[in-house]
Amino acid sequence: MSFLRPDDDTRPWKGRYYPYDLVKELCIAVGVIVVLAVLLTVLLSSPDDKPSTIAQWSQQKPTDFVTAAVKELDGTSNTAEYGPPYNHNSGSVQHFLFLHPQRWLGVSHPIDTEKDFVVGPLETIPNDPTLTAALAQYRAAPETQKKEWAEAYAKPLEEAATAEEEKKTPPNTVSESNGTVIVKTSGSAGPVPLMMARLLALAKSGGVDGSLLTSRQFFQTDYTKPLLFMADGGLLAERAEQQHLLGEQWGLMNETGSYPGQPWLWLYALWYQVEPMKSSPNADIQVLLIMTILSIAFILIPFIPIVNRIPRWIPIYKLIWREHYRSAAAGPGPGGAAGPAGQGDRASPAPGIGEPAGGASA
Amino acid sequence: MGHLGTDVLGAVFNLNHPAHTVDWSFIHLSVANVVVIGLMFIVFFLAILLPFPGASRRRGGAS
Amino acid sequence: MSSVAPDPPAAHAPAKSWTVKVREAGVAALPPEKLLPDGQPTYVASWIYMFGVASIASLITIIGSGFILALKGPAWWHYTGIGHFFNSIHLWSVELFFFVMVVHLWGKYWMAAWRGGRTRVWITGAIVFLVAVPTALTGYVSQQNFDAQWISTQAKDAMNSVGAGAFFNLTNFGQMYSWHILLLPVAVVLLVSVHVLLVRKHGVVPPFELEQRKAALAATPAGNGASGGADGAGKS
Numbered sequence: 001m002s003f004l005r006p007d008d009d010t011r012p013w014k015g016r017y018y019p020y021d022l023v024k025e026l027c028i029a030v031g032v033i034v035v036l037a038v039l040l041t042v043l044l045s046s047p048d049d050k051p052s053t054i055a056q057w058s059q060q061k062p063t064d065f066v067t068a069a070v071k072e073l074d075g076t077s078n079t080a081e082y083g084p085p086y087n088h089n090s091g092s093v094q095h096f097l098f099l100h101p102q103r104w105l106g107v108s109h110p111i112d113t114e115k116d117f118v119v120g121p122l123e124t125i126p127n128d129p130t131l132t133a134a135l136a137q138y139r140a141a142p143e144t145q146k147k148e149w150a151e152a153y154a155k156p157l158e159e160a161a162t163a164e165e166e167k168k169t170p171p172n173t174v175s176e177s178n179g180t181v182i183v184k185t186s187g188s189a190g191p192v193p194l195m196m197a198r199l200l201a202l203a204k205s206g207g208v209d210g211s212l213l214t215s216r217q218f219f220q221t222d223y224t225k226p227l228l229f230m231a232d233g234g235l236l237a238e239r240a241e242q243q244h245l246l247g248e249q250w251g252l253m254n255e256t257g258s259y260p261g262q263p264w265l266w267l268y269a270l271w272y273q274v275e276p277m278k279s280s281p282n283a284d285i286q287v288l289l290i291m292t293i294l295s296i297a298f299i300l301i302p303f304i305p306i307v308n309r310i311p312r313w314i315p316i317y318k319l320i321w322r323e324h325y326r327s328a329a330a331g332p333g334p335g336g337a338a339g340p341a342g343q344g345d346r347a348s349p350a351p352g353i354g355e356p357a358g359g360a361s362a
Numbered sequence: 363m364g365h366l367g368t369d370v371l372g373a374v375f376n377l378n379h380p381a382h383t384v385d386w387s388f389i390h391l392s393v394a395n396v397v398v399i400g401l402m403f404i405v406f407f408l409a410i411l412l413p414f415p416g417a418s419r420r421r422g423g424a425s
Numbered sequence: 426m427s428s429v430a431p432d433p434p435a436a437h438a439p440a441k442s443w444t445v446k447v448r449e450a451g452v453a454a455l456p457p458e459k460l461l462p463d464g465q466p467t468y469v470a471s472w473i474y475m476f477g478v479a480s481i482a483s484l485i486t487i488i489g490s491g492f493i494l495a496l497k498g499p500a501w502w503h504y505t506g507i508g509h510f511f512n513s514i515h516l517w518s519v520e521l522f523f524f525v526m527v528v529h530l531w532g533k534y535w536m537a538a539w540r541g542g543r544t545r546v547w548i549t550g551a552i553v554f555l556v557a558v559p560t561a562l563t564g565y566v567s568q569q570n571f572d573a574q575w576i577s578t579q580a581k582d583a584m585n586s587v588g589a590g591a592f593f594n595l596t597n598f599g600q601m602y603s604w605h606i607l608l609l610p611v612a613v614v615l616l617v618s619v620h621v622l623l624v625r626k627h628g629v630v631p632p633f634e635l636e637q638r639k640a641a642l643a644a645t646p647a648g649n650g651a652s653g654g655a656d657g658a659g660k661s
Contacts, residue, residue, distance in 0.1 A: 010541035013631045017464035018420045022478075029475070029482035033521055037486055040520075041513035045373035048503060048512075049571040085591045094586035101588030108591040221599025223577075228596065231578040240575050244381050250390050252579070256572050258377040260394035262561065264523045273388050284586035299551040302539035312633060316535040319410045321632040323417065324468035328635075398524065406528050409472040420467040 047256045049243075054212070054226060057235045058203035063174060065203060066181045066196050067157040068233040072113035073192065074150030077232045080113040086228070087111060094282040096289055109224060117229050121211040122198055131198050134191035141190070149190035156183050179204070247272055267294070460625055468632050476529035477624075483522035484617065488610065490515040495606055499569060499598075519561060526554060538630040546627065549620040556612050563605035566595050577601075 081091030156173035245251035255261035502508035
C-alpha cells in the first residue's frame with residue numbers, strides 16, 4: 001500500500017497525553033443516545049401506514065383493477081412487458097453504452113402474467129361451471145384469437161384511463177354498477193368479460209391475495225407476484241403521491257406522513273431530477289453508475305488531488321485545534337503542552353500513559 | 363399504551379399527516395428532512411466551537 | 426484456594442504454530458495499553474471528537490432495539506403497543522446513527538484524518554457508510570406496511586437495471602429480512618470493528634503543523650522529531 005500513500009508531513013505525536021476514560025465515554029454516549037431515542041419515540045412515535053391489499057384495490061378502484069388485469073392477460077402490462085428478471089421482453093430493460101447487465105443476468109424470477117395473475121387464480125375457483133366453460137374456451141383458442149378478445153375488452157378501458165389522466169370527459173363505454181365493471185366492447189371479447197368479472201369478485205374476497213402468495217407452496221415469504229400485480233395498477237401510486245413519495249417529488253428521500261425520511265440519500269435523489277437522467281428510460285442505471293463512481297471517489301478521497309488538500313486551504317482545523325495551537329504558541333514549560341517534536345516535561349513516548357505515575361482516570 | 367392500528371401510539375405530536383415541503387426550483391424537500399439537515403449543520407458548528415471540558419487537565423494542572 | 430484456573434503452562438509450540446503467530450501478531454499490533462489506552466493526546470479537545478463514539482452508541486442502540494424486534498418476529502410491532510415502541514426506538518436510533526455518523530465524517534474530512542498513515546481508517550469508515558445505506562434499505566422494505574410496498578416496487582427498478590435484481594429481490598420479504606437482521610449488520614459490525622482497531626493502532630490524527638511552527642522546528646538542531654523511545658501513534 002505504501003506507494004499509494006499520499007505525501008504528508010504528519011509526524012507521530014511525541015507530546016503530552018492526559019487521562020481519558022474511553023469506557024466511561026462509551027457508556028455515557030450510549031446513555032445519551034438511548035435517552036434521545038426514547039425522547040423522540042415518546043414525542044413522535046413512528047409511522048405505520050397499513051399496506052394495500054389486492055382486495056382493497058379491487059373494492060376501491062374496480063375499473064383500475066380490471067384494466068390492469070386485462071393487460072396482464074394480453075401481455076401489455078408493465079410487468080408483462082418488463083424483461084429480465086421476470087421475462088424475455090424489453091419494456092423496462094435498461095443499459096448504458098455497451099453495459100447490459102440486466103440482460104446479462106437473465107430471467108431469474110420468471111413471471112407469466114397471463115397464467116400467474118389471471119388464469120391461475122381463476123382456476124382455483126370451485127363449483128363454477130360457467131367459469132370452467134369460459135376458461136376452456138379461452139385455453140382452446142389460438143394465440144391471435146386470445147389477443148383479439150383481450151384487446152377488444154382492454155381498448156375502452158384504456159381510453160377511459162387516458163381520459164381520466166388528461167382530466168377529460170370519460171367515454172360512456174365503461175361504467176361501474178354495484179362494484180362491477182361494465183365494458184361495452186366494439187368487437188367480440190369472447191370469454192374475457194366473464195373471466196374479468198370472476199377475477200374481480202375473487203379479488204374482492206381476498207382470494208387473489210392468497211392465491212398469488214401461495215401459488216408455489218403453502219409457506220411463503222416472497223411477495224413479488226402480488227406486489228408486481230398491484231404496482232401495475234394505480235392504487236399504490238395514488239397513495240404514494242399523497243405521501244410525497246413519487247420520484248419527481250424526491251420521494252426516495254421521504255417517509256410517509258411528516259416524519260423525516262432518508263436525508264442521506266439526497267445526492268442519489270438529486271441525479272434523477274436533472275437531465276439527461278430525468279427524461280431517460282435508462283435513468284436508473286445512469287444514476288447508479290454515477291453514484292458508484294462518486295462512492296469510489298469518496299472512499300479514495302485521501303488520494304484525490306485538490307480534494308485531499310482542501311482541509312488545509314479552508315482552515316476549519318484551526319477552530320478544532322485552537323487550544324492546541326494556543327498552548328503550542330505559549331511554548332513548552334510546566335503549563336504548556338509540547339508540540340509533536342517537543343519534549344515538554346510531561347512528554348509521554350507511548351499512548352496509554354497519561355501521567356508518569358500511571359494515570360488517574362477522569 | 364393506547365390502542366392500535368394506524369393511530370400513533372401515545373405520541374405527543376402526531377406526524378401522520380401529509381408532509382409540507384420546501385420547494386426551490388427543482389428541489390422539493392420535506393420540512394422534516396430540511397430540519398434534520400439544518401440541525402446537522404448547526405450541531406457540527408456547535409461541536410467545533412463549543413469549549414471542551416478538561417482544559418486544566420490538558421494543561422497539566424491537575425494530576 | 427483460588428477458584429480461577431492457573432495459567433496453562435507454555436506448551437513450547439513450534440515456531441510455525443498458527444496460534445502463536447496470530448497471538449503474537451495481535452499483541453504486536455495492539456498491546457493492551459494501546460487497545461484500551463487510559464489517556465489521549467492533549468489535542469483531543471473538541472466536541473467533534475465525540476461523534477465517532479456517538480456513532481458506535483447509536484449502532485449499539487439500533488442492534489439492541491433490533492434484537493428485541495427480532496425476538497418477537499416481524500409482525501409484532503404492528504399489533505402491540507410495546508412492539509410499536511421498540512420499532513420507534515429502532516427507527517429513531519437509525520436517524521441518530523446517520524446524523525452523528527455524517528457529522529463525524531465532516532469532522533474527519535476537515536481534519537484530513539487520513540494523514541500519517543491513516544488512509545485505511547478513512548477507507549473503512551467510508552465503506553461503513555456505504556454498507557449502512559443498503560442495511561437501512563433492507564430494513565425499510567422489511568416493514569410489511571405501505572412504505573415497504575412502495576419502496577420495494579420502486580427500488581426494484583434500480584436493482585434490476587444493474588442486474589442486481591436477479592439475485593437481490595427487494596419484493597422478496599424473506600430474503601430482505603434475512604439480509605437486514607443478519608448479513609448486513611454483521612458486515613457493518615465487522616467494518617466498524619476494523620475501523621476502530623485501526624484508530625487504536627494509529628492513534629487519533631495529530632493537528633496540522635502550522636507554517637510558522639514548521640519553520641521554527643526546521644531551524645532548531647534538535648527540532649526534527651527525534652523519535653527516541655517507543656513508536657508514537659502515527660506510524661503504521
